[in-house]
Every structure is written in C-alpha cells, then in structure tokens.
Amino acid sequence: MSNLLEVKNLSYIYGKNTPYEKIALQDINFTLEEGKILGIVGHSGCGKSTLSKLLNGLLKATNGDIILEGINIWEKPKNIKSIRFKVGLVFQYPEHQLFADTVKKDIEFGVMNMGVEKNQIDIRVRKVCDILNIPLSILDKSPFSLSGGEQKKVALAGVMCMQPKILILDEPTSSLDPLSRNNLLNQVMAYKEEFNASVIFISHNMQELSLICDNILVIKEGKQLAIDTPQNLFFDDKLLNESGLKAPEIIYIAKELKKLGYRIKDDILTVDDMCKNILELLGGDNK
Amino acid sequence: MSFIEVKNVTYQYQDSSTKALDNISLNINQGEFVSILGHNGCGKSTLSRLLNGLLIAEQGEVIINGINTADEESIYEVRSNLGLILQNPDNQLVTTVVEEDVAFGCENLCLKPDEIRKRVDNALKAVGMYDYRMFDTYRLSGGQKQKIAIAGILAMKPKCIVLDEPTAMLDISAREEIIKIIKSLNQKEKITIILITHYMEEAIESKRVIVMNKGKIVLDNSPDIIFSQVELLKSYGLDVPQSIELIYNLRKRGYKIDYTLSAQGCINNIVSLLQGNDI
Numbered sequence: 304m305s306n307l308l309e310v311k312n313l314s315y316i317y318g319k320n321t322p323y324e325k326i327a328l329q330d331i332n333f334t335l336e337e338g339k340i341l342g343i344v345g346h347s348g349c350g351k352s353t354l355s356k357l358l359n360g361l362l363k364a365t366n367g368d369i370i371l372e373g374i375n376i377w378e379k380p381k382n383i384k385s386i387r388f389k390v391g392l393v394f395q396y397p398e399h400q401l402f403a404d405t406v407k408k409d410i411e412f413g414v415m416n417m418g419v420e421k422n423q424i425d426i427r428v429r430k431v432c433d434i435l436n437i438p439l440s441i442l443d444k445s446p447f448s449l450s451g452g453e454q455k456k457v458a459l460a461g462v463m464c465m466q467p468k469i470l471i472l473d474e475p476t477s478s479l480d481p482l483s484r485n486n487l488l489n490q491v492m493a494y495k496e497e498f499n500a501s502v503i504f505i506s507h508n509m510q511e512l513s514l515i516c517d518n519i520l521v522i523k524e525g526k527q528l529a530i531d532t533p534q535n536l537f538f539d540d541k542l543l544n545e546s547g548l549k550a551p552e553i554i555y556i557a558k559e560l561k562k563l564g565y566r567i568k569d570d571i572l573t574v575d576d577m578c579k580n581i582l583e584l585l586g587g588d589n590k
Numbered sequence: 591m592s593f594i595e596v597k598n599v600t601y602q603y604q605d606s607s608t609k610a611l612d613n614i615s616l617n618i619n620q621g622e623f624v625s626i627l628g629h630n631g632c633g634k635s636t637l638s639r640l641l642n643g644l645l646i647a648e649q650g651e652v653i654i655n656g657i658n659t660a661d662e663e664s665i666y667e668v669r670s671n672l673g674l675i676l677q678n679p680d681n682q683l684v685t686t687v688v689e690e691d692v693a694f695g696c697e698n699l700c701l702k703p704d705e706i707r708k709r710v711d712n713a714l715k716a717v718g719m720y721d722y723r724m725f726d727t728y729r730l731s732g733g734q735k736q737k738i739a740i741a742g743i744l745a746m747k748p749k750c751i752v753l754d755e756p757t758a759m760l761d762i763s764a765r766e767e768i769i770k771i772i773k774s775l776n777q778k779e780k781i782t783i784i785l786i787t788h789y790m791e792e793a794i795e796s797k798r799v800i801v802m803n804k805g806k807i808v809l810d811n812s813p814d815i816i817f818s819q820v821e822l823l824k825s826y827g828l829d830v831p832q833s834i835e836l837i838y839n840l841r842k843r844g845y846k847i848d849y850t851l852s853a854q855g856c857i858n859n860i861v862s863l864l865q866g867n868d869i
C-alpha cells in the first residue's frame with residue numbers, strides 16, 4: 304500500500320520571536336495510507352487543530368515537511384490552493400466556514416470553485432444532504448439561522464461535495480445528536496470506501512474513535528506520545544494514564560471483568576463484541 | 591411558585607416555516623439539577639434563550655423567580671438571576687484579555703473591584719485556566735475558550751445557570767472537571783442547574799432528565815427511568831451509554847439483569863448474572 308501522506312518532523316510555533324511565542328507542535332511524524340482512517344486525540348490545546356491547518360496548507364510549518372502523493376505541498380507555493388481541493392478540512396467551528404446567504408450556496412461554493420458541472424453539483428449536493436440527514440427544507444435558509452448541529456452538518460456537506468482525497472474532520476461530531484453522530488460515522492466510512500479516500504478524524508470521543516479508526520495518534524502538549532491501533536491503545540493502561548485519556552466504557556468493563564478472572568478477549572471494541580463474549584461465558588464454563 | 595415557570599410557550603423564528611417550540615410547559619424549582627436532551631434542531635437552545643430573555647415568547651409566558659421575561663424593565667434582574675452559557679463560546683467572549691472577559695459580567699453587576707478580583711480568580715481556578723489570565727482570548731484553543739466562557743458566568747454567581755452544551759469541545763478530563771464543578775455548585779451553593787447536552791453520560795449525573803423532540807417535551811423523569819427506555823430514546827434520535835446498551839442486549843436475549851446507571855453497577859450485575867449461571 305502506498306503512502307498517500309507523509310508527515311516528517313513537523314513543528315509549528317505561533318508568534319515566533321514575539322513575546323507571545325508558543326510552541327504548538329514539536330516533531331510530529333506519521334504516514335497515512337490510502338483508504339485508512341487516522342484518529343487524533345489529546346487534551347484541549349495540545350495542537351490538534353494546528354496540525355489540521357498545517358496539513359491542508361492553511362498554516363506553513365516552522366519545521367518539517369508534508370509530503371502528499373510524493374510531493375512536498377509547499378514545493379510550489381502558488382499551487383497551495385489545489386492542495387486544499389485534495390485535502391478537505393472541516394473546521395472545528397462551522398460558523399468560521401459558513402458565509403453565503405443560503406445553505407445551498409454555502410454547500411455548493413467549494414465544488415463550484417473546482418469547475419464541476421452544474422447538474423453534477425446538484426446531484427452531489429442532494430446525495431450529501433441525504434447522507435447527512437440535512438432536511439431539504441433548510442437549503443434556502445440562511446446558514447446563520449440554523450441550530451448549532453445543523454451548521455456543523457452544512458459545513459461538512461460543503462467539504463464532502465468537493466470529494467477530497469483526504470478528508471480532515473476537526474471534532475465533527477461534537478455538536479451532533481447521537482443519531483446524526485452514528486450516521487456521520489457510517490457516512491465517513493462510506494465516503495472512504497467510495498473514493499478510496501483517507502480520513503483524519505479529530506475527536507475527544509474515545510467511543511467513536513474506537514469504532515472507526517485504523518490508527519490513533521496521541522498528542523500531548525504538542526508532542527507525539529503514540530500512534531497505534533485502537534485495541535493496543537485502549538488496552539494499554541500505562542499509556543492511557545500518561546496521556547490522560549480514558550478507554551471507552553465497554554473496554555473499561557472488559558478490562559475489569561478480566562481482572563476478576565473471567566475469560567475476556569483482548570480485542571473487544573464494541574458492545575456487540577462484549578455481548579458475544581458474555582454469552583459465551585454464560586453458555587460454557589465461565590471462570 | 592417554581593423558580594422557573596414556562597407556560598404554554600410557542601416560538602417560531604421569522605424566516606422559518608416550522609415552530610421551534612410548540613406549546614411547551616415546564617416548572618423547575620430552585621436547587622434542581624436538570625438536563626435537557628434532544629436531537630439537533632429540536633429547540634433546546636431556543637428554550638435556553640427564552641429562559642434568560644434573549645428571546646421573548648409570542649405565545650405563552652416565561653417567568654423567572656416571579657418576573658415575566660416579557661417585562662422589559664426587569665430583564666436585567668432576570669439575567670442576574672439566570673446566567674446563560676451559550677453554545678458557541680466565541681459568541682460569549684467579548685473582550686480580548688482572558689481575565690477582563692471573565693470580569694465582564696461581574697462589572698455589570700456593579701461589584702467592588704476587590705470582590706470582582708476574588709471572584710474572577712476563583713472562577714479561573716475552578717476551570718483550571720488561572721495561568722491563562724493574561725492571555726489574549728483569540729489565541730486560545732476551542733476548549734480553552736469554552737472554559738473561559740464558563741468562568742465568566744461562574745463569577746457572577748447567579749441563582750441559576752443554564753449551560754448549552756458546555757462540554758462539547760472539551761477533552762474527557764476537562765469534561766469531567768466541568769461536570770464536577772457544576773455538581774458542586776448545585777450541591778454546595780444550591781445553584782439551579784440546567785444542562786443541555788448530547789452526552790448521555792452527563793445527563794445521568796443530573797437528578798431530572800427532560801427529553802425534547804421536534805419542539806415538544808416528550809419525556810421528563812429521573813435518569814434511571816429515562817435510560818431504561820432504550821428503544822424509545824433511540825426513536826427520538828438519542829442513545830444510551832455503552833453499559834446500558836450491553837444490559838439491554840442481554841435482556842433482549844432473555845437474561846435477567848437489572849439496569850444500572852454506572853459502569854461499576856454494570857460490572858456488578860454481569861458478575862451476578864455469570865455467578866447465577868454457575869449454580
């Protein structure tokens with residue numbers, strides 16, 4: 304499998320050589336393969352949003368390189384706009400992204416700039432609205448008159464319509480209700496499958512990260528603490544402690560039952576996994 | 591008389607074809623800790639804005655501590671009784687320096703400078719942002735801004751605090767901290783708390799859960815009763831914590847296992863189930 308994205312020794316300092324100098328990221332290294340989902344976690348202020356902006360060229364690294372499909376994204380600074388078509392970023396605060404006078408124009412804006420045909424755009428818009436549960440009745444409303452969760456979905460729809468090769472979502476589910484959240488997770492998976500795209504998913508929600516990520520990058524105070532599979536991460540108590548993260552509730556339950564001496568598998572990630580395991584114990588000899 | 595009385599309130603935004611709130615009635619007593627759940631766009635934020643008089647009901651009335659929010663002369667009193675933390679902290683932050691921002695609400699209460707100083711410092715410590723007091727607000731990360739917005743309301747010490755998804759942008763430890771702060775304000779200072787959230791595990795911490803659906807209140811009960819109605823909750827676009835989902839799955843297969851609200855309770859009940867099976 305080829306690496307779609309390579310991040311090498313990436314560092315970023317805000318306000319370099321000013322009294323406000325702040326090292327936001329220090330020596331970040333990872334690769335992202337085609338068709339994979341990478342989660343990013345870490346405490347508030349650890350540098351996640353900064354990293355997302357570096358990856359789509361909104362910020363330029365103080366040090367280090369970002370290689371997209373074998374080419375340094377800053378090799379030709381004039382081409383940085385085309386990078387943003389390939390690496391689509393949905394901001395943490397959707398209202399930073401919304402600006403048009405109707406929802407429809409907002410969703411269409413990015414894809415229109417790419418020169419996609421009008422009827423093609425309409426198809427894409429309708430499809431994305433369907434997937435994200437956006438009622439067509441709000442398409443003619445002002446995006447600023449929407450509820451918080453609705454705004455988030457509109458911002459997401461706009462980026463998805465552009466069909467970027469890498470989709471970066473900065474806390475996309477933080478203001479979604481549980482049903483929309485589950486729909487979004489399914490949709491992200493479906494998007495990935497359909498376009499063989501990769502996804503970078505920033506979230507504080509361990510449960511959803513455990514469900515969709517192939518790998519998770521853990522950042523602490525700007526530094527890379529670990530990059531590993533959800534199983535390895537959430538069953539590693541030492542790392543959890545060090546990073547201040549908490550395993551999803553179901554994994555916590557699995558670990559506690561194991562400590563009590565029950566035969567619990569090491570790769571439990573979902574409620575269904577746990578349920579099956581308990582049923583096995585109930586069916587056979589347990590302790 | 592309840593501290594909050596919402597009587598037959600209907601609200602429709604001007605450019606909207608549907609009612610954001612549809613004949614809502616609700617009483618909340620001084621000292622309660624209530625959480626509000628509901629799908630995106632069901633009217634939670636609209637209700638919160640009606641409670642502190644940012645919006646005025648066209649039909650029905652909202653009475654806070656005996657004062658009708660439609661009474662323009664007393665709107666100031668309504669807001670000093672009931673502090674609202676908005677869904678997006680960017681809309682809450684008004685000045686450029688963190689501590690000025692936290693002091694802003696207090697200054698409007700015309701408190702003495704040293705009292706303000708004390709309250710601001712305490713509020714900043716309560717949310718773990720004291721070290722950032724001289725920071726520019728625009729340099730803060732999303733979660734940090736959220737904490738500053740919360741500190742600003744904490745410092746005003748209102749009788750009631752309405753928090754509109756206060757932890758949406760926070761990491762787990764910060765979320766737990768905020769919930770701890772909210773609980774202690776409720777228990778120690780008897781401040782009425784209304785918590786709007788999409789996190790089911792936060793709603794469990796409250797004493798009363800209100801579920802909204804399409805502009806109406808559809809459930810209003812204690813968390814243990816609310817969260818044992820798994821299918822009903824899902825039909826409203828909500829969910830239950832994983833521990834409850836697990837118990838629900840086992841019950842569906844005919845196993846006798848009781849609902850419980852905590853992970854530890856769930857572990858205990860599974861152990862009993864497994865041991866019972868031994869015999």
Ligand SMILES: Nc1ncnc2c1ncn2[C@@H]1O[C@H](COP(=O)(O)OP(=O)(O)OP(=O)(O)O)[C@@H](O)[C@H]1O
Binds near residue numbers: 323348351353734
């Ligand atoms: N424009 C800026 N100038 C100076 N410092 C900044 C600026 N933007 C962010 N920072 C600082 O850089 C650090 C990283 O911020 P960033 O927004 O990347 O964090 P984050 O991990 O996304 O946090 P959150 O989970 O709260 O969104 C924070 O300490 C923040 O205060």
Ligand SMILES: Nc1ncnc2c1ncn2[C@@H]1O[C@H](COP(=O)(O)OP(=O)(O)OP(=O)(O)O)[C@@H](O)[C@H]1O
Binds near residue numbers: 451452631635
């Ligand atoms: N300023 C406005 N103008 C017109 N319509 C609005 C306005 N604000 C909200 N609405 C509409 O009113 C309904 C209720 O919105 P509200 O913000 O109260 O929902 P909410 O329950 O807080 O949702 P969320 O969980 O997404 O924050 C939504 O359908 C929304 O589109």
Ligand SMILES: [Mg+2]
Binds near residue numbers: 352395473732
């Ligand atoms: Mg961020």
Ligand SMILES: [Mg+2]
Binds near residue numbers: 451
């Ligand atoms: Mg809202």
